Amino acid sequence: MRKAFLFLTLLSLLMMSACYFVDKEIYEVDPVAGDPAIVTVVSNLDTLPQAPVGDSLEVFYSVNMENGELFFMEALLSDEILYTSDSIEGSFYVYPFQSAGIDSLFLDFYHSSNTNTLADKIGYEARITSRSYAIDFGEEAGK
């Protein structure tokens, strides 16, 4: 009788491991990156070296993406964000009180990386195309 119950207990213990379905396999992929996006940025500052701000300066931009998608763009002046947009074209103003002398205005365009990874596919991974323009804020102006 005791042997029978011992056998029963051992059998039950052996069967315990099968109580839950387990699959530890994970399908791992090494994605092959696609061709990088070709980004063309056009701005009215392209033909205005050291554009003077005067009372105000309107900055136009237009971006053309080939083989990619624009997520958003930022305009930065002295590490401060002046303007942000998810449109492929737009405009914003720069004022003399925002800086002094010659300063750099950066237009950063965040677009798809085309690495074909999960992060790329859901828009969590971006490549940055950046343009910088020298802006003349004048001697008298200042923050």
Add this chain to the structure above:
Amino acid sequence: MKRYLSYIYLGLFLTLLLPGLRAQNMGITVSGGLASQSMDDMKYLQEYILGTYPVEGKITSSFPPFATASINLMKQGFAYLHFGGGYTYSTTGGKSSYADPTGSIITEMDLSSHRLGAFLTYTIWEREHIDIALNGRVDLNLTTVEISSGVNVLGLINRIYNQYRSLGPSVSGGLECMYKFENLAVGILGGYLVDIPGDLSKTDGDDPLTDPNDSERVLTANWTGWHVGIKTRFWLNY
């Protein structure tokens, strides 16, 4: 569904009351093995979920034959008849996944079947140490389905977990071959189970699990399939 359970227990109770049976031996049977399942709706749902991935994932397991185990109280009836009742557990599952250096998506579906019911075993061939018997069984089947999906992208994690259940009857029939020792028998068994699955609904809120492409159709988890395994039988009052 309570009606099915009532019938099972009423039948078992009345059978145990038969006068010629009271002096017979009581025993315990324990069996374990593998069971296949049809799970058509669950495979369909798994394919649908995979199709929602933004990347090309893969199904690494789709409800394969997996473990089943049963424990029963048994009474010897007439010369060639055993009957009793007990509990049977079966499990299976499915998994689809995708992983690359930037993150992963993993969807797991875990299914369990808890069956409570009664059985009859009729010996069709017997020698000193070996007997071969037919086995029939009726159960009430409670199925639980757990579906979890996890997305991890660059360390940002989002998880979804849902649990569903259904209730329905099932019947099974099979054949077993036992080698008998003095008070113990061991052997093999095989059979086929026909499940009549109930509609799956959420455990919290009773919302049905509907077909993503047809909101009028409620999905089921169907355990219909073959099973094979090993079995032991102990007599308690020897």
